[in-house]
Amino acid sequence: MSETHVIPVHTPSRSYEVHVGRGLLGSAGSLVAKACPKVTHVALVSDSNVAPLYAKPVEESLGAAGIAVSAIAFPAGEEHKRLSTLGDILERMAQAGLTRSDAVVAVGGGVTGDMAGLAAALYQRGIQVVQVPTSLLAMVDSSVGGKTAVDLEAGKNLAGAFLQPLLVVADIDCLATVSHELLRDSCGEMIKHGVLADEKLFDMLRKDPVCAPGFDPDKLVGIVARNVEIKRDVVDADEQEHERRQTLNLGHTIGHAIEAASDFRLGHGSCVAAGLCCVARASARLGWCAQDVADRIVSCVEAYGLPTNTNIDHDTLLEYASRDKKRRADFVTLVVPTRIGAVELRRVSLEELRHVIDLGCGE
Numbered sequence: 001m002s003e004t005h006v007i008p009v010h011t012p013s014r015s016y017e018v019h020v021g022r023g024l025l026g027s028a029g030s031l032v033a034k035a036c037p038k039v040t041h042v043a044l045v046s047d048s049n050v051a052p053l054y055a056k057p058v059e060e061s062l063g064a065a066g067i068a069v070s071a072i073a074f075p076a077g078e079e080h081k082r083l084s085t086l087g088d089i090l091e092r093m094a095q096a097g098l099t100r101s102d103a104v105v106a107v108g109g110g111v112t113g114d115m116a117g118l119a120a121a122l123y124q125r126g127i128q129v130v131q132v133p134t135s136l137l138a139m140v141d142s143s144v145g146g147k148t149a150v151d152l153e154a155g156k157n158l159a160g161a162f163l164q165p166l167l168v169v170a171d172i173d174c175l176a177t178v179s180h181e182l183l184r185d186s187c188g189e190m191i192k193h194g195v196l197a198d199e200k201l202f203d204m205l206r207k208d209p210v211c212a213p214g215f216d217p218d219k220l221v222g223i224v225a226r227n228v229e230i231k232r233d234v235v236d237a238d239e240q241e242h243e244r245r246q247t248l249n250l251g252h253t254i255g256h257a258i259e260a261a262s263d264f265r266l267g268h269g270s271c272v273a274a275g276l277c278c279v280a281r282a283s284a285r286l287g288w289c290a291q292d293v294a295d296r297i298v299s300c301v302e303a304y305g306l307p308t309n310t311n312i313d314h315d316t317l318l319e320y321a322s323r324d325k326k327r328r329a330d331f332v333t334l335v336v337p338t339r340i341g342a343v344e345l346r347r348v349s350l351e352e353l354r355h356v357i358d359l360g361c362g363e
């Protein structure tokens with residue numbers, strides 16, 4: 001059995017630990033009690049798929065630590081990451097009688113973490129949230145860094161708040177119940193991390209796809225921990241996304257547009273992978289990176305069987321991409337790979353963004 005990695009995060013608003021290991025669900029209660037002894041009651045928020053799998057062990061572990069649990073489940077799926085679901089969660093937290101010294105425990109994928117986190121940020125103007133990610137994407141990305149959100153008709157994550165968690169407990173054993181498709185989808189964000197900060201990680205992911213059947217869970221512990229460190233370094237340096245944190249949006253300007261325009265039929269990680277290939281192809285054609293960089297990115301995404309392009313029409317992509325949160329007046333900040341392991345931010349006009357879409361998402 002691999003060791004548990006404990007990764008410290010230090011943002012201006014809060015310091016906390018991310019625990020990555022195996023068999024950790026049973027320790028969730030004692031870890032919460034240690035991180036915040038005043039918590040006596042939590043809302044355990046999960047979706048309709050995850051609740052029957054993992055709510056009970058987490059509830060038992062919290063109970064053993066003397067923490068009362070009110071379980072709240074909502075229907076699974078990105079289409080439920082909406083204000084209406086958030087409203088239901090908040091009403092149920094109030095009915096359960098949660099007070100300001102209590103907490104939300106989010107057990108699930110990124111949709112659960114984003115919504116439960118936002119519920120915690122809003123409830124009585126803010127209570128604590130603990131993230132217990134159960135999808136690979138949530139372990140390597142969404143549970144860390146404090147971005148919470150719901151989608152609006154106009155696009156992804158358009159209403160949200162920053163709330164750093166009190167604690168993150170990522171138990172790799174939860175991935176045993178994840179489908180191959182979801183595991184593969186999550187890899188889009190891991191490839192993104194390799195491209196933006198770590199060529200060695202990128203090469204390792206390329207050589208030995210982590211979504212392959214039988215991939216060693218002990219080895220995965222270390223790979224997840226490395227992804228968390230990459231995100232941590234960025235979040236520590238720029239919690240509120242003034243500059244450097246925008247780099248974590250690599251692949252998302254076009255990726256979020258693909259996701260919203262396809263009515264969320266494609267998973268978030270797959271859309272990020274396609275968006276990453278599009279921006280890499282355009283960057284090579286514009287001379288912002290070498291052709292070899294784009295070729296390596298596309299080849300890695302292909303090796304995972306993730307999409308490398310989109311057939312959504314370019315007007316629609318531009319419409320969604322121009323509502324991106326990286327837009328200021330008529331300019332959008334685009335994240336561009338300069339080599340494998342480094343990116344730069346480029347301020348582009350909407351016309352230039354259209355050109356990038358035409359060059360990157362063409363044949």
Ligand SMILES: NC(=O)c1ccc[n+]([C@@H]2O[C@H](COP(=O)([O-])OP(=O)(O)OC[C@H]3O[C@@H](n4cnc5c(N)ncnc54)[C@H](O)[C@@H]3O)[C@@H](O)[C@H]2O)c1
Pocket residue numbers: 047048049050053076077078081108109110111112114134135136137138141142143144145146147148156157174175176177178179182186189267268269
């Ligand atoms: N806040 C952030 O920093 C951040 C970062 C990346 C992505 N996100 C958001 O995360 C979301 C995508 O996350 P996701 O891919 O985890 O989606 P998700 O939460 O919808 O989970 C995908 C599916 O897997 C199921 N599932 C989760 N864990 C499982 C398990 N262990 N066993 C069986 N089924 C399981 C869920 O019920 C769901 O049906 C998007 O909304 C995206 O915008 C947020």
Ligand SMILES: O=C(O)C(=O)C[C@@H](O)[C@H](O)[C@H](O)COP(=O)(O)O
Pocket residue numbers: 141145147149156157189241245248249252325
């Ligand atoms: O944590 C961040 O910062 C990220 O950008 C991580 C992304 O993978 C994630 O999808 C995030 O939710 C996107 O942020 P948004 O501000 O574009 O909604």
Ligand SMILES: [Zn+2]
Pocket residue numbers: 141189252268272
């Ligand atoms: Zn993302």
